[in-house]
Amino acid sequence: MAEIHDQFDTILILDFGSQYSHLITRRCRERNVYAELMPCTTLIKDINFKPKGIILSGSPYSVYDKDAPHVDPTVFKLGIPILGICYGLQEIAWNLGGEVTKCDHREYGFAEIQINKIGGGESVDALFEGLGEEMQVWMSHGDQLSQPPPDFHVIGHTKTAPYAALAHNTKPLYGIQFHPEVTHSPRGKELIAKFVLSICKCRQNWTMEEFIGKEISRIRDICGQRGRVIGAVSGGVDSTVAAKLMHEAIGDRFHAIMVDNGVLRLNEAQQVNEMLNRDLGVNLTVVDASELFLSRLEGIEDPEQKRKIIGNTFINVFEEEAAKIEAAADEEAKAGAAAKGRVEWLLQGTLYPDVIESISFKGPSATIKTHHNVGGLLKDMKLKLIEPLRELFKDEVRALGRLLSIPVPLVQRHPFPGPGLAIRILGPITRDQVKILQHADSIYIEEIRKANLYDQISQAFAVLLPVKAVGVMGDQRTYEQVIALRAVQSEDFMTADWFVFPADVLRRISSRITNEVAGINRVTYDISSKPPATVEWL
Ligand SMILES: Nc1ncnc2c1ncn2[C@@H]1O[C@H](COP(=O)(O)OP(=O)(O)OP(=O)(O)O)[C@@H](O)[C@H]1O
Numbered sequence: 001m002a003e004i005h006d007q008f009d010t011i012l013i014l015d016f017g018s019q020y021s022h023l024i025t026r027r028c029r030e031r032n033v034y035a036e037l038m039p040c041t042t043l044i045k046d047i048n049f050k051p052k053g054i055i056l057s058g059s060p061y062s063v064y065d066k067d068a069p070h071v072d073p074t075v076f077k078l079g080i081p082i083l084g085i086c087y088g089l090q091e092i093a094w095n096l097g098g099e100v101t102k103c104d105h106r107e108y109g110f111a112e113i114q115i116n117k118i119g120g121g122e123s124v125d126a127l128f129e130g131l132g133e134e135m136q137v138w139m140s141h142g143d144q145l146s147q148p149p150p151d152f153h154v155i156g157h158t159k160t161a162p163y164a165a166l167a168h169n170t171k172p173l174y175g176i177q178f179h180p181e182v183t184h185s186p187r188g189k190e191l192i193a194k195f196v197l198s199i200c201k202c203r204q205n206w207t208m209e210e211f212i213g214k215e216i217s218r219i220r221d222i223c224g225q226r227g228r229v230i231g232a233v234s235g236g237v238d239s240t241v242a243a244k245l246m247h248e249a250i251g252d253r254f255h256a257i258m259v260d261n262g263v264l265r266l267n268e269a270q271q272v273n274e275m276l277n278r279d280l281g282v283n284l285t286v287v288d289a290s291e292l293f294l295s296r297l298e299g300i301e302d303p304e305q306k307r308k309i310i311g312n313t314f315i316n317v318f319e320e321e322a323a324k325i326e327a328a329a330d331e332e333a334k335a336g337a338a339a340k341g342r343v344e345w346l347l348q349g350t351l352y353p354d355v356i357e358s359i360s361f362k363g364p365s366a367t368i369k370t371h372h373n374v375g376g377l378l379k380d381m382k383l384k385l386i387e388p389l390r391e392l393f394k395d396e397v398r399a400l401g402r403l404l405s406i407p408v409p410l411v412q413r414h415p416f417p418g419p420g421l422a423i424r425i426l427g428p429i430t431r432d433q434v435k436i437l438q439h440a441d442s443i444y445i446e447e448i449r450k451a452n453l454y455d456q457i458s459q460a461f462a463v464l465l466p467v468k469a470v471g472v473m474g475d476q477r478t479y480e481q482v483i484a485l486r487a488v489q490s491e492d493f494m495t496a497d498w499f500v501f502p503a504d505v506l507r508r509i510s511s512r513i514t515n516e517v518a519g520i521n522r523v524t525y526d527i528s529s530k531p532p533a534t535v536e537w538l
């Protein structure tokens with residue numbers, strides 16, 4: 001089965017556990033070159049495609065540590081261009097006979113790199129061509145080269161790092177001490193482009209236009225002439241784009257299922273149903289399982305328990321639906337209709353960040369919270385997985401959505417977590433509490449849209465607190481619950497900052513919520529960034 005790296009020129013990024021490894025991938029893709037991340041311990045013989053170039057990432061380790069990770073040394077014999085970044089540079093030196101030592105002072109933050117002229121002439125190395133004589137860059141290291149490996153020459157230096165950038169005399173091997181992948185290195189993007197385009201000579205064909213056609217034929221190959229697919233669809237961007245792609249590929253052999261778990265936003269099930277069936281022509285069934293979910297959630301306050309109950313109940317509902325689809329097809333066949341293919345596949349909207357997390361060289365990070373659709377899903381499931389968005393970042397998924405003619409408001413939707421309002425009601429969940437939150441949340445989002453702020457915010461929602469506060473309304477004492485408002489800006493939701501609202505918008509929202517939502521007499525605004533907080537409250 002053809003994979004993406006067989007179809008597009010690919011840059012392989014070997015991850016040594018840096019916080020920024022995924023950013024290197026993004027910088028390549030932004031230049032329309034496909035890039036894929038693999039753990040640094042991957043053996044070259046196990047890589048079943050030929051990358052056009054390799055980038056070695058940074059790392060929290062020091063190359064001379066006893067347990068430091070090292071690259072398969074055959075990588076240097078492949079004859080393809082290699083760029084080492086920070087630890088990557090140190091790793092090249094460590095492998096090829098240079099020396100790395102601890103510096104006197106850790107260097108963290110901005111630095112000026114001077115670009116060296118080559119061979120006494122006016123020209124600079126191809127890696128720095130057109131980038132000027134000096135460049136502001138961002139550093140984060142405690143080690144540096146004290147001796148470059150033989151047959152390398154210096155192509156850039158800083159006040160404190162005489163070997164801040166190196167190139168091999170005859171082979172396409174490069175190393176830089178700074179981090180071009182972070183936005184604090186303003187011309188870093190151009191440098192990565194130089195490596196990927198001028199040195200590796202990659203074609204710039206990684207576009208969603210190219211991807212669509214190739215992916216649709218790949219899905220058709222996988223599913224064969226008759227295979228059928230079911231998919232959980234939430235009305236969120238990822239599952240909608242995946243569903244539309246599936247529909248383009250195999251039409252009615254794809255069955256989308258949305259579960260009303262009783263903790264959706266106001267009118268969500270109905271809106272998603274209309275959008276998918278009417279606007280996108282996708283065959284969607286809404287299953288009302290709100291009773292089942294709410295009864296299982298009764299009296300539960302612990303966040304992890306809420307998440308687990310919801311995750312498991314999703315699977316139960318889902319398996320039941322798959323069985324129903326099969327039974328219906330069997331009935332039709334008995335009545336003389338042409339036999340239908342089996343439901344062999346389960347569509348998942350997995351994105352690249354989920355994959356990166358699971359292949360990260362550092363191994364799985366500490367569990368902060370269990371996202372409902374990760375883990376557990378497949379233990380004794382007969383369905384095989386199909387994940388068309390597995391290699392894509394969220395912005396790529398959005399671009400794909402636009403190309404598939406998914407309406408813009410849907411493509412730009414803020415993410416909404418599968419456990420829904422259950423993780424935004426901080427106390428026990430009851431139908432009444434759900435109603436209060438749905439109402440407050442819909443006012444909040446409506447006012448954000450009216451103020452034309454929706455697209456400036458990455459995610460906004462209301463949270464219902466289990467505490468009561470005293471207020472006064474029409475000369476009467478009130479003793480009611482509190483709503484907290486959350487709005488964040490974020491690139492990838494790994495980190496986030498709170499959104500600065502114009503005061504009049506907040507005033508309007510607060511006034512409407514306290515006036516219109518029975519049971520609420522107070523509204524607060526959450527001014528915590530992630531970290532130390534998270535986006536959701538539970
Ligand atoms: N109410 C639901 N009914 C059916 N499937 C759901 C529901 N909620 C979540 N899912 C499934 O869980 C997956 C993960 O949810 P997640 O919120 O991460 O993605 P999304 O809803 O597709 O997109 P977004 O992140 O933009 O909300 C979805 O892609 C979908 O397959």
Ligand SMILES: O=c1[nH]c(=O)c2[nH+]cn([C@@H]3O[C@H](COP(=O)(O)O)[C@@H](O)[C@H]3O)c2[nH]1
Binds near residue numbers: 372373533
């Ligand atoms: O589908 C989901 N299932 C979940 O269980 C879940 N938990 C958090 N989120 C979303 O993930 C992003 C980061 O949220 P946190 O900072 O709270 O982890 C935010 O966009 C959250 O809305 C979830 N999405």
Ligand SMILES: NC(=O)CC[C@H](N)C(=O)O
Binds near residue numbers: 060061085088140143
């Ligand atoms: N950012 C990095 O790759 C750091 C590499 C190594 N740990 C150092 O301190 O120099």
Ligand SMILES: [Mg+2]
Binds near residue numbers: 234236237415416
């Ligand atoms: Mg969602």
